[in-house]
Each structure stands twice: as structure tokens, then as C-alpha cells.
Amino acid sequence: MAEKKVEAITSMDEDFAQWYTDVVKKAELADYSGVKGCMIIRPYGYAIWENIQKDLDARFKALGHENVYMPMFIPESLLQKEKDHVEGFAPECAWVTIGGENELTERLCVRPTSETLFCDHFKNVIHSYRDLPKLYNQWVNVVRWEKTTRPFLRTSEFLWQEGHTMHATEEEARKETQQMLKVYEDFYLETMAIPAVTGRKTEKEKFAGAMETYTIEPMMHNGVALQGGTSHYFGDGFAKAFDITFTDKDNTVKYPHQTSWGVSTRMIGALIMTHGDDNGLILPPKVAPIQVALIPVQQHKEGVLDKAYEVASRLRAAGIRVKVDDSDNSPGWKFSEYEMKGVPVRLELGPRDIENNSCVLVSRVTRNKVFASLDNIEQGVEEMLQSVYTELVERVRTNLASKTHTATTYEEFLDTAANKPGFIKAMWCGDSACEDKLKDATGGVKSRCIPFGEEHLSDVCVCCGRPAKHMVVWGRQY
């Protein structure tokens, strides 16, 4: 870990929660608002979200999904049509009861998720197998009245995308569910530089109303998990509750099979907590609003700024996002500023460099300075951006590996949970009573998922000793 240069950010070893808050503020990602749990996403933070959106949206569309927009209000009667679903969400709904000056005859829920709205619509547009599949997605805000909130990680209102699809067969819907989880997994790795555990949620941890929930569980730097995205298979439960039917090729009336999947602005929290260090944020190049911070040195001297603008425009022409900071802050101030903001590469350009037809490139991850010729600076920068990505992935892999433990006995499980932060791999009998027991005994360690590619660690449940059905990854979560 690089030495700490900026006093304003609390060291992550000293107080991880405070470090997180400091980074959010100092990197100008978000600000608090007058309403509890609602945050202002500032331009720099929103630009990260836009990059995330752009990338994911392209991935969705490449697979045939279409964007739509559903209303933000859900009539109470509609929300109540699917029993498990309403039970899951009722405790955290915000309600509109007055319109203008009049009490509404039926109160309206501010959407916490939109399954019910989509179903209400699907009922009208699905009649024949020819109408299937329906592959819809929307980029919207949702509201969940959370008890305690933290910027990006848990906010009362957050931005996300929710995909909702309907299929003629169970097989196709199940395939879609897994396919979309794979999209998230690829996105996490390729765009966010976060390799992560993926798998299936246990019965207890499933989404309200779902038959299966698949999840991606990135591990934060401190070993705590974050539910990074989910993909649900609903079977035909909602279809039956909402009376959605279609006539199949064989002229029989059937219920379609449904999925939904989503990721949210919480991913920005994952970026912060996975890659950040004591100097602030570190952004993977693909989501970084600024990929190169170009810092002129002795910029008042003849020709320095002109050269800086020239280099910047060359880099822009090569498709690189560059900011020239020609403000009159000192170079040292600027170095710290863009480090806090996680800009992957810094380019220093002063009179000495210009004389030598070179510049200084600095990686945000290693903070090593290297001299680079201006002749092929586009290539030099590209290579450093690539190395930032590679190093981030490597660091996350190492952290994940070193903080993943195994336990085969109850005592070992408790000991690991108490003394080693991170994930614990352990066998499980399939009974949610054991999940409850382990959670109580450890003070919050829960099943994250049954990972794809389970290992066989032992024959019996780590908790009760009965025959094991699955290997489960356990951990604490945000």
C-alpha cells in the first residue's frame, strides 16, 4: 500500500466506514440531501454511472433487449396481487395518499421494483406464442424506505436498471436468468475490473416471489461482501397471479415464464470499496470519467499550456478521456486531487519535458513515475491504462483468494468468522435453520450463495452434522 499523502481521508485500516465516507465526499461523488437516505449524485459520480449505463445497455441490447419506461406509481391493489412479493416489499414501501388537496381513493406505492407493473402490461400485450419472448429493460429510480442508509450502498432512492422478460418455456426463461447473471459477471470483470463469486441464493435469501435467485457477490477490500447484482427466475407464479396467458403453437392456453434482473448505483459503492486506497478512489479505466489527468508544470512559462492542449487533443483523437487542469492550483495540489478522484493515469508536462519531447506518466495504482516520449504518447497512455486495469484485477483476485477460507467443523467456522475477515466456504445440509444458527452464532455471517462449480469439502453440514447437500460461500455483507 502506498504511503498516505492526503490528510483529509481517514486511513482504511483505522476506520473503513469513515474512509468510505471520506472518499465519497473528497472524490465529489455524492452529497447528502435534505431527505434522509436520499443522496445527490454529483457530476463526477453521475459520470461514472453514465459510463456504467452505456456499457451495460449495449450488452443488453446486443442480446435483443429493448428499453421501456413504466410509471413510478403502483396502485396498492396491483402490488398485492402476488402474495410473497407484497410481503417482501410492504415494509419498505413509500406511499402517496394525497393528490393535490384530495385524499386518494386508492393509495399509490412509489415503485420499490416494477414486477407488478410489467405484469399488468404483459397481460395486455401477450396473447400468442408469437408475442414471446418479451425482453424488456428500464433504467429508472426506485424507492425503498431503508432504516439505515449510506451513500451508494444503501439509499432510500437509488438508480438501477431492471430487466423483465417473459418466455414461452421454462427452459428458455431459466436460460435467460443465467445468461443475464453471466452478463453481470462479464461486466464486473471486463469493465469494473472486479472478479467476483457468482452462484445461486439459498431459499432463505431468495428475492420475494422468485423461484430461483442468482447473484454476483463481489468482495470488498476489507473482506465484506456486497450483493452486486441479482437475476431471478419466477416460473409462472406472477403470470398466474396476474392472469397472463398465451396460446401456444399446439393451440393450448399456457402461462409464460418470467425473469427479472437488476444492478444499481450500489455498484459505485463496490468500485469505491474494492479498488480504493488511502489516497482515495481508484477507477478502472473503462468507467473513469477522466482517464488521464494532464497536469502542466510551470504552466505560466511560454509554450507549456499550448503543448498541454496539443497533447490532450491528440489523446482525445485516440478516444481517451483527458482533462487538462490549467487552474492555478499548485501541481502538488492537483496530484492529490486527481488521486482522490481515482483518475487512472496522470500525465505531467513541464518545460523540461517539452525540451526532451517527453512527459511523465504516473499510474494511479502503483504510483510509479515513468518517462514517455511524446512521439507515440497515445500508445504509451493506452498501455498504462491497460496496465492499471490488469493490476486492479490482479489485486482483487489476490485479495479474494487470501480472504477466502474453508471450514469443515462448527468450531472452525466460528473461529474463522470471529478472527478472519472474508468469505468462508463450508458444506451445508440445505436447512435454513442452520443458516439462522450460524448467523446468530457469528453475529451476522450469512450465506452469500451456492457457487457455480461447488467443491466437495466434506460429507456433512458444518453446522448440524447431517449429510451435506451443497457447498455454500458464507460471509458478512453490506
Add this chain to the structure above:
RNA sequence: CUGGGUGUGGCGCAGUUGGUAGCGCGCUACCUUGGGGUGGUAGAGGCCGCACGUUCAAGUCGUGUCACUCAGACCA
């Protein structure tokens, strides 16, 4: 929801036995400096979260209230 913390210029804080508000950063102007948060000079900026009460007098004491925040239990 439970338990702790905090509300005083934009931000971070100080404010003693109650006596009418101060510091650092930031901001504005000018000079200086510039390869790791330069140094200086001069300025601007405050119903002390809100309400009620005690008092000749409240940032300070009392009661209430609101908000934010941290740690738990719940969720993306």
C-alpha cells in the same frame, strides 16, 4: 426499529461560573511560488438546527422536537 454521536460563516471545529461569537481550511482581489496539497497582504461571509421555557441577560441551563451520522437487526 434498538443503542451511541453530532447540530455554531461553505467545510472542520473552539466557545470557561450564562454577559451579545472566534480559529483553521475554503472563498474574493493582488503579489509570489510551481516536478507531491507554495508563501504573503487585504477582504467578504453567522436569527449558534427549530420551538417553548428559566433569567435583567441564553450558543451556554431546562423541556420538547427535527435532521444528519455511526454500530447493530432487514433489504439491491
